[in-house]
Amino acid sequence: MKRIGVFTSGGDAPGMNACIRAIVRAAVYHGVEVYGIHRGYKGMIKGEIYKMDSHSVSNIIQKGGTILRSARSKEFVTPEGRKMAYDQLQKFGIEGLVCIGGDGTFTGANIFFEEFGIPTVGAPGTIDNDLYGTDYTIGYDTAVNTALDAIDKIRDTADSHDRVFFIEVMGRDSGYIAMPCAVGGGAEIVMIPETETTIDEVVDTLRTGWNRSKTSFIVIVAEGDDAGNATEVAAKVQQELPHMDARVTILGHVQRGGAPTAADRMLASQLGIACVEGLLEGRKCEMAGIINGEIVYTPFIDTITKDKLINPNYLKMVNILSV
Secondary structure (H helix, E strand, O other), X not given: OOEEEEEEOOOOOOOHHHHHHHHHHHHHHOOOEEEEXXXXXXXXXXXXXXXXXXXXXXXXOOXXXXXXXXXXXXXXXXXXXXXXXXXXXXXXXXXXXXXXXXXXXXXXXXXXXXXXXXXXXXXXXXXXXXXXXXXXXXXXXXXXXXXXXHHHHHHHHHHHXXXXXXXXXXXXXXXXXXXXXXXXXXXXXXXXXXXXOOHHHHHHHHHHHHHOOOOOEEEEEEOOOOOOOHHHXXXXXXXXXXXXXXXXXXXXXXXXXXXOOHHHHHHHHHHHHHHHHHHHOOOOOEEEEEEOOXXXXXXXXXXXXXXXXXXXXXXXXXXXXXO
């Protein structure tokens, strides 16, 4: 393999640029030409492809976002769109791909290989840390620390005004961000999609704390919790506890941005190199990940279909430490 392409797809995550840097430089190191593809599958279809070298990725390891941009592509979902993407890759002589993204990105790559035989190795780039086949995903550590910094500040004002703060963090299907934020932020309650926490349980916990002369509380709510988002949960609780001064803070997309932590830069660099070397070894439709400190490759189909479970002991920690 003499020529590969690299692209980012799905939601951006801190550390994607560090991964792009590692991919480009690993390719150069191994004597392989590398081409950047702008705006993911959308740019692939439109031929937004350009040659990269070591200088192309200078001074980006510390930057958030992705220099290759990211975009959704309705066209790539269709056979006609994928044929257009394949034709563009052929025009540039690209023989293999490295993608940085999540399950949607890997699903597209899997179908693309089945139809046109373009091998792809992927790096897990998502702040949600919900991909099977790796202990951590690129951007997760930064997102947690960004959220935790905000929670610490909110705790100060909660204490000053005797308030209950319902803080919503990202996690449509996963509580991986919410859980360490709850433990590290000293929250009294955490609500995540993986476990059921009823409004009655929240009310009982807050009432018990209030009766013990506790006057401020932090409730961490993952956006995809079954009981509702933070705004909905706060409204339901306020009906039962009208004497409590409740406020809602939605951290939102602030969790996606910012300079990656040292942990994310290291992880992204390791996985970027592993993607290129995996591709050169003949791997296809696999994700490079790290489990127990070792590089592992997991078939895309497994990363897409298998669940990555949260340690139930973490929830127990929140309950114990909130006493």
